[in-house]
Amino acid sequence: MSGLVVNDLHVFHGAIRAVDGLSFSVETGQLAAIIGANGAGKTTLLRALTGLKSVQSGSATWNGESMLRQKPENLVRQGIVHVSDGKSVIPELSVKENLALGGLWRRDKKDVAIVTKEVLDLFPRLGERMSQSADTLSGGERQMLAIGRSLISRPSLLLLDEPSLGLAPLVIEQIFQAIKSLQARLNLTVVLVEQNAMGALRIADIGVIVNLGRLVTVGPSQELINNPALRAAYLGY
Amino acid sequence: MLKRKPTTQVQIDMDKNIARRKIIGAAFFIFLGIALYVASNIVDELRVYQGATVAVYVVAISSIILLTGYSGQISLGHGALMAVGAYAAVLSRNYWNFPIPLTFAVAVLAAALFGALLGMAAGRLSGPYLAGTTLALAVGLPSLANQFKILGGEEGLTYDVGFPPLALGQDFTQYKWFFWIAALAALAATWVIFNVLGSRYGRQWRALRSNPTAAALLGVHVARSKVLAFTISSGVAGLAGALMSMTISLVTPSAFPLSLSFAIVTGAVLAGVTLLTGSIVGAVVLVAIPEVTAALATHLGGSEKVTSNLPGLMMSALLILSVLFFPNGPQLHRRKTRKS
Amino acid sequence: MSRIINTLLIGISGGSIYSLMSLALVLVWRSTRVVNFAQAGQAILSTYIGYVVVTHTDNYWLAFPVALLSGALIGALVDIFLIRILARRANSGPVAAIAPVIATLGLLGLIRAIVGMIWGGDLRRFKLPVTNHGFTFGHTTIPFAPINLLIVVTTVIVMLIFSVIFQRTNLGLALRASAFSPEIARLAGVRVDLTRTIGWAFAGAAGAIAGVLVTPTNYLSPNSLDLLLVSGFVAAVIGGLESLIGAALGGLVLGISLAFVLEYISSSLAFPVAFVVLMAVLLIKPAGLFGGKRVRSA
Numbered sequence: 001m002s003g004l005v006v007n008d009l010h011v012f013h014g015a016i017r018a019v020d021g022l023s024f025s026v027e028t029g030q031l032a033a034i035i036g037a038n039g040a041g042k043t044t045l046l047r048a049l050t051g052l053k054s055v056q057s058g059s060a061t062w063n064g065e066s067m068l069r070q071k072p073e074n075l076v077r078q079g080i081v082h083v084s085d086g087k088s089v090i091p092e093l094s095v096k097e098n099l100a101l102g103g104l105w106r107r108d109k110k111d112v113a114i115v116t117k118e119v120l121d122l123f124p125r126l127g128e129r130m131s132q133s134a135d136t137l138s139g140g141e142r143q144m145l146a147i148g149r150s151l152i153s154r155p156s157l158l159l160l161d162e163p164s165l166g167l168a169p170l171v172i173e174q175i176f177q178a179i180k181s182l183q184a185r186l187n188l189t190v191v192l193v194e195q196n197a198m199g200a201l202r203i204a205d206i207g208v209i210v211n212l213g214r215l216v217t218v219g220p221s222q223e224l225i226n227n228p229a230l231r232a233a234y235l236g237y
Numbered sequence: 238m239l240k241r242k243p244t245t246q247v248q249i250d251m252d253k254n255i256a257r258r259k260i261i262g263a264a265f266f267i268f269l270g271i272a273l274y275v276a277s278n279i280v281d282e283l284r285v286y287q288g289a290t291v292a293v294y295v296v297a298i299s300s301i302i303l304l305t306g307y308s309g310q311i312s313l314g315h316g317a318l319m320a321v322g323a324y325a326a327v328l329s330r331n332y333w334n335f336p337i338p339l340t341f342a343v344a345v346l347a348a349a350l351f352g353a354l355l356g357m358a359a360g361r362l363s364g365p366y367l368a369g370t371t372l373a374l375a376v377g378l379p380s381l382a383n384q385f386k387i388l389g390g391e392e393g394l395t396y397d398v399g400f401p402p403l404a405l406g407q408d409f410t411q412y413k414w415f416f417w418i419a420a421l422a423a424l425a426a427t428w429v430i431f432n433v434l435g436s437r438y439g440r441q442w443r444a445l446r447s448n449p450t451a452a453a454l455l456g457v458h459v460a461r462s463k464v465l466a467f468t469i470s471s472g473v474a475g476l477a478g479a480l481m482s483m484t485i486s487l488v489t490p491s492a493f494p495l496s497l498s499f500a501i502v503t504g505a506v507l508a509g510v511t512l513l514t515g516s517i518v519g520a521v522v523l524v525a526i527p528e529v530t531a532a533l534a535t536h537l538g539g540s541e542k543v544t545s546n547l548p549g550l551m552m553s554a555l556l557i558l559s560v561l562f563f564p565n566g567p568q569l570h571r572r573k574t575r576k577s
Numbered sequence: 578m579s580r581i582i583n584t585l586l587i588g589i590s591g592g593s594i595y596s597l598m599s600l601a602l603v604l605v606w607r608s609t610r611v612v613n614f615a616q617a618g619q620a621i622l623s624t625y626i627g628y629v630v631v632t633h634t635d636n637y638w639l640a641f642p643v644a645l646l647s648g649a650l651i652g653a654l655v656d657i658f659l660i661r662i663l664a665r666r667a668n669s670g671p672v673a674a675i676a677p678v679i680a681t682l683g684l685l686g687l688i689r690a691i692v693g694m695i696w697g698g699d700l701r702r703f704k705l706p707v708t709n710h711g712f713t714f715g716h717t718t719i720p721f722a723p724i725n726l727l728i729v730v731t732t733v734i735v736m737l738i739f740s741v742i743f744q745r746t747n748l749g750l751a752l753r754a755s756a757f758s759p760e761i762a763r764l765a766g767v768r769v770d771l772t773r774t775i776g777w778a779f780a781g782a783a784g785a786i787a788g789v790l791v792t793p794t795n796y797l798s799p800n801s802l803d804l805l806l807v808s809g810f811v812a813a814v815i816g817g818l819e820s821l822i823g824a825a826l827g828g829l830v831l832g833i834s835l836a837f838v839l840e841y842i843s844s845s846l847a848f849p850v851a852f853v854v855l856m857a858v859l860l861i862k863p864a865g866l867f868g869g870k871r872v873r874s875a
Contacts, residue, residue: 050764052760052763052764071763072763072764073763073764073766073767073768073769076764076765076766077766081764082764083764084760084761084764088761088764089761090754090757090758090761090762091757092753092757093750093753093754093757097750097753097754100747100750101750101751101754101761101762101765101766101767102765102766104747104750104751104765104766104767105766105767105768106766149765150765153765153766305675309674309675311675311678313614313678313682358856358859358860362859362863365606365611365612365677365678366814366818366859368612368614368675368678369612369807369810369811369814370855370856370859372614372806372807372810373807373810373811373851373852373855374852376803376804376807376848377807377848377849377851377852378848380848381845381848381849383845384845495800495803496686499682499686502679502682503683506679541697542693542694542695542696542697542698543694545693545698546689546690546691546693546694547690547694549686549689549690549693550686550687550690550691550694552686553683553684553685553686553687553689553690554683554687555683556679556680556682556683556686557659557680557683557684557687560663560676560679560680560683561662561663561666561680562666
């Protein structure tokens with residue numbers, strides 16, 4: 001079975017069942033938007049998938065191989081890269097160093113140089129700020145840096161946690177468009193966790209709506225957008 | 238913790254609870270006193286002396302339990318505070334000829350004052366900073382006594398609490414007298430700490446330890462509360478210092494080495510840090526270790542090098558193992574905290 | 578005038594040693610958020626190993642790298658066998674915050690007892706690599722001796738090597754990233770646990786160097802480095818505990834101020850002065866004289 005398959009996943013967050021029997025799948029090359037209110041268990045789901053949080057039960061496979069109970073640094077080596085929420089850059093390091101971090105583990109230094117150049121072409125503003133500390137970047141630039149760093153690891157599965165968090169609408173649009181174009185260009189499979197439901201569903205192929213750790217519905221994103229009941233209950237309008 | 242009961246009901250429950258705990262506490266202390274009395278009459282002199290040492294350690298360990306287990310601060314320098322108490326006591330005895338009970342009070346006050354000053358700095362520090370600062374104190378302060386003539390230098394000062402009163406009978410030995418003074422002081426100190434912990438301040442400390450931010454939001458004055466804990470703890474340590482000097486009849490810098498500070502922290506960790514009555518267990522272990530290792534060494538027939546380092550080895554190993562395997566004290570207590 | 582310069586030189590020499598110990602403490606603090614009180618123990622064990630080499634081969638220059646490597650190895654072992662387990666087991670409850678303090682303290686006692694069992698408690702002398710008779714200019718001999726020069730030069734070299742590793746190499750980037758934000762480093766593919774162990778090894782090496790450098794001017798006993806631990810801690814706090822440059826400068830500030838107090842005021846005031854400096858820094862500028870904005874809670 002190719003792609004990402006999550007089956008009956010249970011994850012506790014303290015005493016709370018943050019993810020409570022969640023199942024869904026994402027085919028290779030698809031962009032899936034995971035939508036839900038604050039506290040729906042979206043972030044916990046991503047953290048569990050990439051080994052930052054221990055899982056109670058259930059399974060999750062990427063191209064047929066289990067991704068659970070592995071260290072995040074090992075998952076990166078299998079092409080599974082997680083960009084954690086909002087501020088996934090190290091402010092004490094320079095932009096250049098933050099980018100370099102994504103390629104430290106890679107043997108193929110030539111390809112690291114090539115992909116770094118690609119990232120700088122995609123986000124030219126990073127190129128202008130290479131020697132500045134990441135601390136001085138704006139929110140949007142930080143997000144570009146975080147996504148850029150993840151690309152340097154040459155991911156096949158990219159998990160993004162709320163890239164729009166705290167950004168201005170125009171910047172959000174820019175980031176979303178960049179994600180969409182990356183998906184198409186690199187044949188990436190993307191799992192995009194978002195509270196900004198409409199924005200995420202517009203660029204997504206499928207939508208996964210979760211509430212209190214459980215699946216509400218999963219389907220092509222256009223259908224979800226056009227479903228009036230869902231719109232009212234989960235998409236905010 | 239979040240019981241859904243009307244406030245008044247919770248309040249009544251709490252009051253009942255406190256009252257019950259106080260009665261149980263008082264009964265515990267009375268029983269302990271009787272047990273001690275009986276014990277001291279049937280055992281030999283060495284055991285009586287060791288009993289006095291246990292009592293001294295109980296006081297010292299209680300001061301750490303109060304500080305670390307309840308207010309969440311750490312001190313590696315309580316040996317230095319014990320020295321402050323001991324020197325204060327001996328000076329008040331030698332220069333002003335204070336009666337013995339009063340010298341103990343002087344020890345408590347001097348150490349508490351010193352601790353308050355230290356606590357004002359400490360209240361703003363946490364974890365490793367506090368540990369390092371108090372460690373510096375433990376290393377440096379006792380040796381300072383060498384510099385001042387009034388403190389007697391290396392030889393130190395003689396601290397004599399006098400012979401036991403004749404009213405206690407002819408066969409009432411000096412060691413027994415030490416034991417009784419130390420045991421009474423230990424009981425009194427434990428009783429006071431017990432009550433402080435049950436008071437408003439005790440609750441504030443516990444709140445602070447588990448969640449400083451929430452406690453501050455609820456109106457606990459964080460810095461003041463921490464300084465108070467440090468002050469009381471220091472006072473108790475001062476008492477322990479005076480008692481210890483009494484049992485060796487001497488106050489010298491070398492009586493308060495770094496290892497003393499470490500030993501009482503070890504005792505507190507072995508006692509379970511959050512359990513006041515555990516201080517007795519910790520104290521007994523501290524007194525027992527040298528004896529057990531000595532027996533072990535003669536049995537094994539090791540060299541002097543091995544023999545003299547065996548207690549340290551055992552104590553350190555115990556300390557590491559207890560942190561690794563019982564980080565929050567003995568099992569019994571863990572269950573209790575979970576319920577409340 | 579020459580008295581001032583002499584005092585300054587002696588202060589720099591003493592401060593160099595503090596800088597190395599402070600560096601060892603800061604390296605561990607940054608990577609693991611633990612003030613490693615066992616550092617004195619690790620350093621003393623490495624120094625005794627160096628001592629064995631010196632007594633058997635009569636060659637200080639062989640003892641130096643041996644002690645350095647043992648220090649690194651001991652540091653790595655401490656991380657793997659104590660700190661990693663501790664992080665897994667004692668990560669919640671009232672003791673969590675102080676558990677590392679207690680554990681490293683226990684380790685200090687353990688190492689000291691083991692050292693005592695092997696070598697006994699008596700004071701030992703270490704062969705001097707170079708003379709401790711002061712340099713002579715014409716008819717005046719100054720207190721600053723070749724041994725002091727050796728200390729300063731070695732420290733400078735060690736610091737330079739460390740700063741190149743940290744600022745210019747991939748390992749250094751991994752070390753810094755793991756220190757500042759282990760989770761993000763992990764998500765970027767850095768093997769944080771391994772990196773941390775390397776940090777502990779570096780720290781162990783720095784402590785060992787401090788031990789073999791200071792011991793020839795002093796004596797060796799199971800607790801002869803205790804004071805150095807305290808001085809190193811004070812230096813680290815002066816430097817802000819987070820920064821390697823701060824650690825180096827903090828050591829120099831402490832060394833020089835102590836030298837002047839000893840020379841001009843009284844030899845008995847060294848400890849009170851160090852303590853007052855510590856308290857003053859903590860109360861007035863808690864982020865350290867060279868530190869950033871980070872407030873010290875946690």
